[in-house]
Amino acid sequence: MRWTIHGERALYDTPWLRVRSLDVEQPDGTRTDYHVVRLRDLAVTAAVDDRQRVLMMWRHRFVTDTWAWELPMGLVEDGETPEAAAARELQEETGWRPGTMRELVYAEPAAGITDSRHFVFRVDGARRVGAPTERNESDRVEWIPLADLRGMIARREIVSSATLVGVMALLLDLD
Structure with missing residues (x-):
């Protein structure tokens, strides 16, 4: 209807x-x-290394006053593709430049009240190019073993909707 x-x-x-x-x-x-x-649309990056780890950031979200692990993400700017935004955010927030990128999953997190679209990309072959240039995003960036993700979700160490969609799709991508 x-x-x-x-x-x-x-x-x-x-x-x-x-x-x-x-x-x-x-x-x-x-x-x-x-x-x-x-x-605005949101671009999210799930960078995976050859040791089956994903690059994540430990973040404080002041609106909910919570600390949790998140994938690098940010808004898609005017004239920018979601893929370009995902690459830009990965480098700005973590200091890692993407290698190969492919769309992992697309989501509309609350289609009954918002038109926000989330584009999640998987990155392989990322390389470190320096320190993060965005200094207000995170105070810790770490490579997290994919095997740890299910337990982190259960312990509410991952709560961001965009990150949950991304890491769950990443885990399904392994099967």
Whole structure:
């Protein structure tokens, strides 16, 4: 069943997010006001080395006041492809430049309320080119054995939706 959008108006705009009010008609004919959050696309990188480890960052997220391991990720800038954004974020946040890249998985994490699209790429053959240039992202970058990921998820050491989707897809990619 398809909903019809008759119009959209801005409620709030920033470079990070846009909140919109949509005039929608539901399949039963009911017309209502529906609020959505419009976000930039997100590019995520799962860099794997020849020892079956993935490069992750220990991060504090102040909004939820939580510490957890995350894959390098960031917003896709205007005119940038998701793959280019993933490569840029990997190097800025970790100091590692990608080797071969391929799309691992695509996700829409909350399609009922936001249009955010997440593009997760697998990188093999990354090489260290220096220290991270983005200094506000993480204070620890480590290669984590893929065999440890399931336990880390169970212990809530990995909680970011984009990272969860990425590492789960990475684990499925091994089978």
